[in-house]
Amino acid sequence: xxxxxxxxxxxxxxxxxxxxxxxxxxxxxxxxxxxxxxxxxxxxxxxxxxxxxxxxxxxxxxxxxxxxxxxxxxxxxxxxxxxxxxxxxxxxxxxxxxxxxxxxxxxxxxxxxxxxxxxxxxxxxxxxxxxxxxxxxxxxxxxxxxxxxxxxxxxxxxxxxxxxxxxxxxxxxxxxxxxxxxxxxxxxx
Amino acid sequence: xxxxxxxxxxxxxxxxxxxxxxxxxxxxxxxxxxxxxxxxxxxxxxxxxxxxxxxxxxxxxxxxxxxxxxxxxxxxxxxxxxxxxxxxxxxxxxxxxxxxxxxxxxxxxxxxxxxxxxxxxxxx
Numbered sequence: 001x002x003x004x005x006x007x008x009x010x011x012x013x014x015x016x017x018x019x020x021x022x023x024x025x026x027x028x029x030x031x032x033x034x035x036x037x038x039x040x041x042x043x044x045x046x047x048x049x050x051x052x053x054x055x056x057x058x059x060x061x062x063x064x065x066x067x068x069x070x071x072x073x074x075x076x077x078x079x080x081x082x083x084x085x086x087x088x089x090x091x092x093x094x095x096x097x098x099x100x101x102x103x104x105x106x107x108x109x110x111x112x113x114x115x116x117x118x119x120x121x122x123x124x125x126x127x128x129x130x131x132x133x134x135x136x137x138x139x140x141x142x143x144x145x146x147x148x149x150x151x152x153x154x155x156x157x158x159x160x161x162x163x164x165x166x167x168x169x170x171x172x173x174x175x176x177x178x179x180x181x182x183x184x185x186x187x188x189x
Numbered sequence: 190x191x192x193x194x195x196x197x198x199x200x201x202x203x204x205x206x207x208x209x210x211x212x213x214x215x216x217x218x219x220x221x222x223x224x225x226x227x228x229x230x231x232x233x234x235x236x237x238x239x240x241x242x243x244x245x246x247x248x249x250x251x252x253x254x255x256x257x258x259x260x261x262x263x264x265x266x267x268x269x270x271x272x273x274x275x276x277x278x279x280x281x282x283x284x285x286x287x288x289x290x291x292x293x294x295x296x297x298x299x300x301x302x303x304x305x306x307x308x309x310x311x312x313x
Binding site for chain 1: 219
């Protein structure tokens with residue numbers, strides 16, 4: 001059985017835990033603690049080590065799903081988790097003060113995952129806040145990371161179908177690059 | 190965190206050091222990884238607080254996975270000392286302490302348990 005290890009990254013409140021919960025076919029390993037930063041992101045709990053889930057796609061491709069804690073004070077976990085991953089689903093929430101800056105920050109932090117496999121970006125909470133358009137995200141990617149081809153989608157992490165599409169886009173991207181040794185494979189939003 | 194709690198926790202960690210000369214570092218932190226107090230005071234506890242909270246959560250996840258009840262304490266043994274860590278009873282706070290090898294693991298655990306309970310009593 002082929003296996004992929006995919007990392008879900010992005011800031012606190014972007015929906016990483018929810019996305020893994022939606023996708024996983026096993027009980028998700030969660031490491032939640034009471035959130036004492038309600039003034040920053042108003043949610044009851046926050047991930048402090050990792051989330052872990054699994055899904056089998058196609059006939060026999062197991063995808064191991066790891067979620068990072070979104071806050072910088074847990075960056076030591078980012079270092080640990082990025083070593084084992086071959087691709088990244090980067091989630092940014094549209095209602096953050098500056099979601100494009102968050103996207104650029106996390107892409108830079110986890111850039112090696114693009115080089116090693118591939119990256120897709122999911123913009124969450126676009127239905128509750130009028131944030132930047134998808135064009136704004138593409139423009140920012142072209143400005144900060146010219147030449148990289150990274151699909152950008154709007155997604156609802158609660159919706160399994162949407163998250164599956166995002167994950168499949170990433171897996172196909174990784175496999176094509178591995179098969180053909182291509183530097184980039186065009187994706188679309 | 191209220192200043193009075195930080196002050197009480199700082200005093201308690203100092204008392205902990207007075208109780209055993211083997212204590213070389215101690216920290217009180219929130220479940221979500223924020224430094225509350227530490228001994229020695231003049232150290233940067235932010236990074237360690239994050240690590241300790243991750244360890245605590247992972248130990249909870251392991252005990253849940255194996256269906257063995259709640260995690261009571263964590264011990265990391267190394268050549269130069271041991272880290273003993275446990276939750277302050279009934280609170281969303283964690284006490285993590287480093288002892289040198291002059292203290293046995295049992296003694297270090299007894300000290301850590303005693304002071305975690307004292308912290309809980311202070312906050313009651």
